[in-house]
Amino acid sequence: VEVRVSGQGGPSGLAADLQEDVYGPFSGQVMTSVAACCRRALTEAEPRLVEAMYLCAIQTSAEALSGVYAVLYRRRARVLREEMREGSDIFLIHAHLPVEASFGLADELRRKSSGAASASLLLSHWERLAVVIDAGFEENLFISNIKIALGLAAIGFALLAQFGPGxxxxxxxxxxxxxxxxxxxxxxxxxxxxxxxxxxxxxxKPSRAGEPGPRLSSRLPKYDDKYTLVISSTLNRKAAGHKEVSLTASVADFFHADGYLSDAAFKPRVEALLKEYGNAGTKKAT
Known part of the structure; x- marks a missing residue:
């Protein structure tokens, strides 16, 4: 709504004239288009599930060291380093801890160490759930390296055109x-x-000689919470020896009510899908 003060009308010579929005529905159309573009960009970027990781710093005495490690390993922590303070029996442990597994950490540390351990948590990064890599498959970096080389070549030509001689x-x-x-x-x-x-x-990379390694892709349709994870052997579905398995579930199934990703809910589903992929290969080979 626009307000315009004019010198016409009224005993004082001033009147407030309320006018409707002169821009019409254009602003609403822009917002709708921007929202659609953002969602399209997100879906084409192949969304994947990640979980937040804390950088956990624990200070404990030598007597409580074993209890602290038991708590960390039970909560899927990844220890980065351990150092001892000079001139004392105090150990300082640094580890990456999933946010989902951090609830109740301080209370459990106090119980296991009889009050001798204390922890501080700082949000570190978001980590992709590497269930397939943990299963023994190795990521094939050849494609990424070629893409990086081609991208650097394109940047080199652009820089030469901009800052070249003459x-x-x-x-x-x-x-x-x-x-x-x-x-x-x-x-x-x-x-x-x-x-x-x-x-x-x-x-x-291929898991066995002559057999291609699994490929992972994901789909998240517009205005839908159904997340589909696909494991396939080749891009061409009509190719000889192609096999493909998929898992479709609601994204809400993998999150707690407070919004944190539950690795305990997601990881078994992916492991079962990977096992199904392996069995599909065994059936086709026989």
Missing amino acids: KFPSNWWMVAGCVTAYCAVTVILNWFSYKYEGDSYLVT
């Missing part, structure tokens, strides 16, 4: 060559990514 238009031939090379490298990069990576966000 000034435009005397060096037009060099600028034209750099622009052509940049476009060519970009096309090659997109073609390579589409052909060898597709919509997969994790590609692993």
Whole structure:
């Protein structure tokens, strides 16, 4: 609503004229379009489940050291380092601890150490759940390395065109060559990514000679909470030896009521899906 003060009307010569929004529905259309673009970008970036990790610093005495380690390992903590304070029997332990497993940590540490241990927590990072990597598969970095090399080549041509010797238009031939090379490298990069990576966000090395490693991709439809995790052997479903298994569940099934990801709920489902993938390969081979 706009308010305009004019000199017409009323005994004082001033009147408040309320006018409707002169911009029409344009602003609402912009917001709707921006929201749709953000969601499309999110879904095309292959969303995956991650969990928050704390950097946990624990100070404890030598007598309570074993009890502290028992608490950490039970809560899926990953110990980074352990150091002893010089001239004392106090140990300082640094570890990464999932936020989901941190509830009640202070009380349990006090019980296990008889009050000799104390902990401080600081949000460190978000970590992708690496169930497939933990199962013994190794990530294939060849595709990522080629993409990085092609991206650096494209950046190099762009920098050469911008900061190369000479000034435009005397060096037009060099600028034209750099622009052509940049476009060519970009096309090659997109073609390579589409052909060898597709919509997969994790590609692993072959587990056995001649058998491709599993590929992981995910789907999250618009206006839906159904998360689909797909494990397949090749990009082409019609290729010989192709096998594919999928898991579809509500995202809410993997989170606590307070919004924290529950690794205990997500990890067994992925392990079962990975086992199903292995059995599918065994049946096809026989």
